[in-house]
Amino acid sequence: MMDPYITEWLNLAVRWVHMITGIAWIGASFYFVWLENHLERSNPREGLSGDLWAIHGGGIYHLEKYKLAPPQMPETLHWFKWEAYASFLSGITLLAVVYYLNAQLYLIAPGSDMSVATAIAISIGSLIAGWVVYTTLCDSPLGKTPVLLGLILFALLVLAAWGFSLIYSGRGAFIHVGAIIGTIMVGNVFRVIMPAQRALVGAIEAGREPDPALPAKGLLRSRHNNYFTLPVLFIMISNHFPSTYGHAYNWAILAVLSFLSILVRHYFNTRHETQKLAWAIPVAALGMITLAFVVAPQKAVQSDTQISFTQVQQVISQRCTVCHSATPTYTGFSVAPLGVMMDTPEQIQALAPLIQAQSIATQAMPLGNITQMSQQERDLLGEWIAKGALIE
Ligand code: HEC
Numbered sequence: 001m002m003d004p005y006i007t008e009w010l011n012l013a014v015r016w017v018h019m020i021t022g023i024a025w026i027g028a029s030f031y032f033v034w035l036e037n038h039l040e041r042s043n044p045r046e047g048l049s050g051d052l053w054a055i056h057g058g059g060i061y062h063l064e065k066y067k068l069a070p071p072q073m074p075e076t077l078h079w080f081k082w083e084a085y086a087s088f089l090s091g092i093t094l095l096a097v098v099y100y101l102n103a104q105l106y107l108i109a110p111g112s113d114m115s116v117a118t119a120i121a122i123s124i125g126s127l128i129a130g131w132v133v134y135t136t137l138c139d140s141p142l143g144k145t146p147v148l149l150g151l152i153l154f155a156l157l158v159l160a161a162w163g164f165s166l167i168y169s170g171r172g173a174f175i176h177v178g179a180i181i182g183t184i185m186v187g188n189v190f191r192v193i194m195p196a197q198r199a200l201v202g203a204i205e206a207g208r209e210p211d212p213a214l215p216a217k218g219l220l221r222s223r224h225n226n227y228f229t230l231p232v233l234f235i236m237i238s239n240h241f242p243s244t245y246g247h248a249y250n251w252a253i254l255a256v257l258s259f260l261s262i263l264v265r266h267y268f269n270t271r272h273e274t275q276k277l278a279w280a281i282p283v284a285a286l287g288m289i290t291l292a293f294v295v296a297p298q299k300a301v302q303s304d305t306q307i308s309f310t311q312v313q314q315v316i317s318q319r320c321t322v323c324h325s326a327t328p329t330y331t332g333f334s335v336a337p338l339g340v341m342m343d344t345p346e347q348i349q350a351l352a353p354l355i356q357a358q359s360i361a362t363q364a365m366p367l368g369n370i371t372q373m374s375q376q377e378r379d380l381l382g383e384w385i386a387k388g389a390l391i392e
C-alpha cells in the first residue's frame with residue numbers, strides 16, 4: 001500500500017492535469033463546432049466555403065474556411081491532438097491512482113469477494129473491448145446508417161453500465177462507462193481523425209486528388225465525439241452525487257441523464273439551421289426534474305421507539321470513525337477524508353443531512369462498506385435523523 005500522503009498529492013496533480021487537458025480538448029472541440037455553425041456562407045471568396053469575424057480579448061479575428069485547401073499549404077498548420085492524448089493519459093493514470101490503488105474501497109462492489117487483480121483485469125479488458133466493438137461497428141455497413149448506429153452504441157453503453165453495476169461499486173461503474181467513452185474518443189482522434197487529416201494534407205501537398213472516403217470517416221467519428229462530451233462530463237463529476245451512482249438503478253439513471261444531455265447537444269448542433277428542436281432544452285430540464293422525483297429515496301418509516309444518542313454514537317464509532325476522525329486508523333487514510341470528522345456529538349449532529357445522503361438514502365458510505373454496516377444500523381441512524389437528530 002502506497003503512503004496515503006503521497007497518493008493524495010499524486011491524485012491532486014494528476015486530477016488537475018486531467019481537468020486542464022480535458023478543458024483544452026473539449027473547449028477546442030466546442031469552439032470548432034461553433035465556428036462551423038457560424039461561418040458566413042452567402043458570398044464566400046473563390047475557394048472558400050465561408051468566413052467569419054470575431055472579437056475576443058480585445059482583438060478582432062478574421063477566420064476563413066477553405067472548401068478543400070488553400071492554393072499553397074501554409075508553413076505552419078496547427079493540429080489539435082495533444083489535448084486529446086494528454087486527457088487520455090492523465091485519465092488512465094487517475095483511474096489507476098484512485099480506483100486501482102484503492103480497489104477495495106472505490107472499485108469493487110461492497111460485499112463482493114472479487115479479487116483486486118480480477119477487478120483491474122476486467123477494467124483494462126473492458127476499455128480495450130469497448131474500443132474494438134465500437135470501431136468494428138463504425139466500419140461495418142452500420143456506419144452508413146448513423147442514426148441506427150447511434151442507437152445501437154447507446155444501447156451497448158447502457159448494457160455496459162448495467163454490467164459494471166453488478167460487479168463494481170456505483171462510482172466504479174459510472175467511471176468505467178466514462179473511461180470506455182473517453183477511450184473511444186481518443187481512439188477516434190488517434191486512429192481515424194488524425195490519419196485522415198494526414199492523408200488529406202499529404203495528398204494536397206503531392207498535388208493528388210484526396211480520397212473522399214477519408215474525411216467522411218473522420219466526420220462520423222468526430223460527430224460521435226461531439227455527442228459523447230456532455231455525458232462524459234457528467235460522469236467526471238458524478239462521484240459527488242451519491243443519489244445517482246448510489247441508487248439501485250444507477251445504470252438507468254446514467255442512461256436517462258446521458259440521453260437528455262445528448263438531446264441538448266443535438267439542439268446546439270442544429271440550432272443555426274433550424275429552431276425546430278428548441279423544445280429540447282425545456283424537455284431536458286423537465287426530464288431531469290422528473291428523474292429526481294422518480295428516484296427520490298423513500299422516507300424512513302417512523303416508529304415510536306425512542307432512540308438514544310448513545311446507540312447512534314456506537315454505530316458511528318464502529319462504522320465510520322476508522323476514517324472520519326481527527327486520527328483515522330484505517331490504512332490508507334492519514335487525515336479525515338474531506339475533513340469530515342465524527343469524533344464528537346456536535347460534529348455528528350452537524351453532519352446529519354450528509355449522513356442521511358451518504359448512508360441512509362444511498363449506501364455510498366461507508367466506502368466499499370468496508371466496515372460492514374448493516375441495514376438495521378442504517379435504519380437506526382435514519383430514524384434518529386428523522387426525529388430531529390438530537391444529541392441528548
Ligand atoms: C474506509 C474509509 C471510510 C469509511 C469507513 C467511511 N467513510 Fe465517509 N468518506 C470516505 C472518503 C474517502 C470520503 C471522501 C469522499 C469521496 O472520496 O467521495 C468520505 C466522505 C464522506 C462524507 C462527505 C461527502 C461529501 O461529498 O460531502 C460523508 C458525509 C461521509 N463520508 C459519511 C460517512 C459515514 C456516515 C460513514 C459511516 C457510516 C462513513 N462515511 C464511513 C471514507 C470513509
